[in-house]
Amino acid sequence: MEYDVCALDDIADGGKKVAKLAGTRVLLLRAGDEVFAVRNTCPHMKVPLSVGKFDGTHIQCRLHGSRYDVRSGQRDKKAWMASGMGEATLQTYPLTLRDGRVFVEL
Ligand code: FES
Known part of the structure; x- marks a missing residue:
């Protein structure tokens, strides 16, 4: 299901916004004209990634200190090998920008 989450201008360039969609906290991250949507929960010990x-x-x-690629959800390989925490993937969600608004699919 697709959710109309907010206006693009509601997220500052380089900024973050958390939205609760169908009971799931989704973290929106903006880099210039691109916005990414990931689950706002670290796969390691479930702390919020919004901080x-x-x-x-x-x-x-x-x-x-785990680093996750917000495009693929993959944990940075060097970091997880050094930490011994193993491989883990952060949930990502399809996102569309349309008419100045941010739509996320869950
Ligand atoms: S809780 Fe995120 S890396 Fe451990």
Whole structure:
């Protein structure tokens, strides 16, 4: 199902916004004219990723430092090999920009 979440202008460039869609907290991340949607929960210990650092392509978990590619959801390989935490994937969601609005599919 597709959700009309917000206006693109509601998310600052480089910024984040959390939306609750059908009981799921979705983290929206904006890098210029692109917006990404991921689950707002670190796969490692389920802490919110909204408090992590976003660099335009990756979100870094504040608790143990895992970095997830917001386009694919893949955990940064070097980081997970060094940490011993193993491979994990962050849930991503299809997102469409239309008429200045952000639509997310769950
Ligand atoms: S809780 Fe996110 S890396 Fe451990």
